[in-house]
Amino acid sequence: MPGIGTVYRWELFKLRYQKRTYLGLGASVIVPILFVVAIHLHHQHGRGDFAFSDYLDRSGLAVPLVILLFGAVWLFPLITALVAGDIFASEDHNGTLKTILTRSLERWQLFVGKALAASTYAVAAILLCGTVAVVAGSIQSGFNSLQSLSGTVVSAPKALELVYVSLIVYLIPIAAIVCIGLLLSAVTRNSAAAVVGTLMVSLLIQLLGILPGLGGLAPYLLSTQFNAWQGLLRTPIDWTPIVRAIWVCALYGAPSLGAAFLVFLRRDVAGG
Amino acid sequence: MTDGPAGRADGASATGPAAADPPPVQVRGLVKRYGELTAVAGVDLTVRTGDVYGYLGPNGAGKTTSLRMMLGLIRPTEGSVRLFGRDPMHGVRALEGVAGFVEAPTFYPYLSARRNLELLAAYDGGDAGDRIDGALQTVELSDRQRDRVGGFSHGMRQRLGIAAALLRAPRLLLLDEPATGLDPAGMRDMRLLIRRLAGQGMTVLLSSHLLNEVEDVCNRVAIVRAGRIVYEGEIAALKRGAGARYRLQTTDDDRALAVCGAQPGVSDVSVDHGRISFVADEAAVAELSQALIESGALITAMAPQTVTLEDLFFSFTEGDGVPAAAAEPRTAPEAAI
Ligand SMILES: Nc1ncnc2c1ncn2[C@@H]1O[C@H](COP(=O)(O)OP(=O)(O)O)[C@@H](O)[C@H]1O
Ligand SMILES: [Mg+2]
Numbered sequence: 384m385p386g387i388g389t390v391y392r393w394e395l396f397k398l399r400y401q402k403r404t405y406l407g408l409g410a411s412v413i414v415p416i417l418f419v420v421a422i423h424l425h426h427q428h429g430r431g432d433f434a435f436s437d438y439l440d441r442s443g444l445a446v447p448l449v450i451l452l453f454g455a456v457w458l459f460p461l462i463t464a465l466v467a468g469d470i471f472a473s474e475d476h477n478g479t480l481k482t483i484l485t486r487s488l489e490r491w492q493l494f495v496g497k498a499l500a501a502s503t504y505a506v507a508a509i510l511l512c513g514t515v516a517v518v519a520g521s522i523q524s525g526f527n528s529l530q531s532l533s534g535t536v537v538s539a540p541k542a543l544e545l546v547y548v549s550l551i552v553y554l555i556p557i558a559a560i561v562c563i564g565l566l567l568s569a570v571t572r573n574s575a576a577a578v579v580g581t582l583m584v585s586l587l588i589q590l591l592g593i594l595p596g597l598g599g600l601a602p603y604l605l606s607t608q609f610n611a612w613q614g615l616l617r618t619p620i621d622w623t624p625i626v627r628a629i630w631v632c633a634l635y636g637a638p639s640l641g642a643a644f645l646v647f648l649r650r651d652v653a654g655g
Numbered sequence: 656m657t658d659g660p661a662g663r664a665d666g667a668s669a670t671g672p673a674a675a676d677p678p679p680v681q682v683r684g685l686v687k688r689y690g691e692l693t694a695v696a697g698v699d700l701t702v703r704t705g706d707v708y709g710y711l712g713p714n715g716a717g718k719t720t721s722l723r724m725m726l727g728l729i730r731p732t733e734g735s736v737r738l739f740g741r742d743p744m745h746g747v748r749a750l751e752g753v754a755g756f757v758e759a760p761t762f763y764p765y766l767s768a769r770r771n772l773e774l775l776a777a778y779d780g781g782d783a784g785d786r787i788d789g790a791l792q793t794v795e796l797s798d799r800q801r802d803r804v805g806g807f808s809h810g811m812r813q814r815l816g817i818a819a820a821l822l823r824a825p826r827l828l829l830l831d832e833p834a835t836g837l838d839p840a841g842m843r844d845m846r847l848l849i850r851r852l853a854g855q856g857m858t859v860l861l862s863s864h865l866l867n868e869v870e871d872v873c874n875r876v877a878i879v880r881a882g883r884i885v886y887e888g889e890i891a892a893l894k895r896g897a898g899a900r901y902r903l904q905t906t907d908d909d910r911a912l913a914v915c916g917a918q919p920g921v922s923d924v925s926v927d928h929g930r931i932s933f934v935a936d937e938a939a940v941a942e943l944s945q946a947l948i949e950s951g952a953l954i955t956a957m958a959p960q961t962v963t964l965e966d967l968f969f970s971f972t973e974g975d976g977v978p979a980a981a982a983e984p985r986t987a988p989e990a991a992i
Contacts, residue, residue, distance in 0.1 A: 385780040393774050400765040478761035482819070485726050485754070486778035489746050651729035653689075653720075655761055 385488055390496025391503075394470070398504060403469060407462040411508045414458060415450055415516035419523045422446075434532060434613065439520075442527035444542040446520025447513045448616070451553055454512070455609030459553075460560050460585040461578075462508045467501040467564025468577030471647060475572040478655025494647050498565055498640070505557050513550040517543065535618045549612035555628045556608040560585060562636035566643040569650075602627060605635050677740030678703050679753075679827040679858045680725065684734035687720050687882075694720040696882030697734070702827075702860050702875075707853045709873035709890075710862040711968065717882040718862040722757045722831045725860075726750070738827065755829030755860075759836070760816025764805030768796060768815055771804055776822050783822040790818035794848070810841045817848065828852065830861040834868050846872050866968040878968065901940065903931040904956040911952040918943050932960075 398404045422439050433452060438445035474480040483493060529542040537545065563584055567577035589606035591597055601607050611628035614621035680702035687695040695717040702708045712718050723729045725736050727743030727750065736742065741749035762771040769787065776783035791797045794814035799807075804815065813833060820828055834845040849872055853859050863869045869876070870890065877887040886893060905911040912931055915924045920939030925932050935943065940957070947954055
């Protein structure tokens, strides 16, 4: 019997034939490489006052962490939205909803399969970006130990482990972005609107955090959750921001996902 | 027009299973409103097993909207659709044994024809995948199966749409204007294909805005205008019910016109190109000729005209719904009596 797995596999297969997939994955590869090239070309001390800035020249393992820091502004939300925002809208664009809705799969199965495929893509993009950053960074600055945010020295293998756990923690807010992208994709039925809309939502939430007087909101903004991984790089590990990221992101993601589900299940397929 | 269940005894007791079997399509009081606009305004129709059923109407009549509701793509505002007794709003299980498309069939343009069919077969489950080769052969697309659908012509997509439907081994095919936009050869091939599929035992409902396109394929038709059914029944009955139109020349046309107008059984009297034209059956014509002679207007020529289904269709879809009222029959070879 066809089921969610059928949809999931075919959605991943279809992604292989779409430019935007390679745009997103390409960015995940090229951004860390460009970043490392920039470090190589501009040797200097005291690059700034952001986390791990001093370590960029001393350990390649600082590279993925710095990219996570800056990618939160728009890079990773954009890469995520590129596919999540398109996954329903592309069916509208091609007029293919009526084609797949008149087979033997229920709408909810199509929805779940597509949502899983969009999530898989986001996970792949982040892990790919992190891995390229580790490799390129290590080639440039060596596979060396790192200083944690608490000032303790973390051995290289331990730091590598922390980089990957950080990537996984980073996936928590990314999952919320996926949900927002899915909602806008289902509602706008237009890929460009959904991608740009998702990015706008993400940027506007960040803007809220820097408005004077709204500082108290910061812990509950989606943008703040992109920094939750930093708790891992303290000794001892500070789980508070990570736990908060889980429920705050659920508050953003679950309603979006639920609304997307209802919109997709109830909509009239009158076009195409 | 017919509100009875499919098994009703009306002489057309052709083939058909036990009367208890739910009909392939049963539509009752179907309404779809888009805001102010009523796209479908209370459609009733029944497609019986073995029918090749023509759903006819001009552009904008509500054919596609009706078919979308039959396929469960849009929610009816009112009324019900039953496919083999199942409600398509209750999920795709109602589409078991049902396949088809509305408007132009669509596919993923970046995948090949075969990949598209593989995807759809996977979504169908069962042994749909085993039917891909056969379906491609049936629609004569085997040699293009590796090409991306993005490069396909309208006609090729239309055929691929049929192939996609065949993967489901349907007992009921719902086709929305399958021949529209095809060149004459494509239209003929499509007609032949549909007839062949019907010959294999499929029940078919196809919509069209051209009657002559379906006239020789369908056994039953519904004519829809502005979202309403204005005729439903056998094509043969439609033709019979039309009555025959005659043209008349006499020695005194003014007097003859008055006689025609007053004669029972003679209807729709008009003057066209200086000749009298009316609709009547044979008995009424015999009486009319008697009356004309008595009035002193002697007949110099009276010729029956063939009313084509096309004329009827126009009268249903453009006129006030009374057959032959607005129709200008095509001229048949004149035959003086
Ligand atoms: N999604 C929609 N929104 C608003 N109006 C629609 C929609 N779909 C169809 N209509 C209107 O409904 C009427 C019937 O359309 P349609 O069912 O496509 O007719 P047909 O297929 O017989 O040409 C038309 O007036 C059309 O403009
Ligand atoms: Mg139409």
